[in-house]
Amino acid sequence: MPTVLGLTNEKRQSPPGSGPHISSSTTMGSNARLDTISKRNHASAREMETLLWRALCDEPETLREYLAHDCIMINPLLAPGGSSEPLSKETQPSVVDVLQRAADRKKFTGYRFHGEPLVVEVDLMAVALVYKISLFRYGRKGVREVVASCSSTWRQTAGADWLLVAFHVQYADDEDEDEE
Template identity: 75%
Template sequence: MPTVLGMTNDKKKTGPSPGPGGPHVSSSTTMGSNERLDTISKRNHAAAREMETLLWRALCDEPESLKEYIAHDCVMINPLLAPGGSCEPLSKDTQPNVVDVLQAGANGNKFTGYRFHHDPFVVEVDLMAVALVYKLSLFWQGKRGTKEIVASASSTWRQTAGADWLLVAFHVAYADDDED
């Protein structure tokens, strides 16, 4: 999926479309992959990566859509977006709250793009919950050109009875950029 800077997190290879003998396509094949998502575990892992991508796209491009991804009881530590670079935990009961910080940071056009360094590691917490950890680069347009922040992130997602995935925990921290 392209971002503002034209970068992509899509691992899909370009080339001719598969013919009749090509990969199996069904409702269990989703998320831009030709891999069969024929188990709950595979679908959860694919959904986790997709939701993380949608979250960062919303942070960079569509801050008004952030609320639809965040659970009412979400907790967060994010010094990249929190006022004054605070590492204080945030929840629905803090001032500012999680949604306020995410939307204020995104509305300030702080980040113009992002790039995952590798596919996020995903672990199933439960049948309807997953956690991810990964390293990413965040970009913004400064007065002297494009700047990059390297960060590590962790998030936990819970699936609702309606099959929607909601963010319940989000932790972002600055990372050393000399490691890759």
């Protein structure tokens, strides 16, 4: 028998997505049922990471809409001179300055995750990811691939938006690539 919340106390289990209504917890292009906060957080983390790299490849300056005001970053792929110095809103250059300069430089044209990013919940409203990625850029000698390992941390706002609070990128060893 249905209750006020739309739940039922009947013993019969119906497959996900079937029944009188389609649950809003089945989302994000997956057939998997996202029926817990943890599952939704993990799916959101992977989706936000995809949006992050799509923004970096298309228009790096648009990444600003995903940044928390207190975002910190180490990214030699974007920083002037390939610097691995930590960046924040107080550093010179700041995170925003680096993104604006990256928009003027030669951009990456595509990316590919190596497997699925690993996700861990930091808190009920925060997640962290680690993964390896290949970035592609066209140059005079054809397509150039850059392999990097990445880590990012996302925080969810009260309005359910996810904001990037920490982003770390480093070049990966080429030796690992030869074995794959």
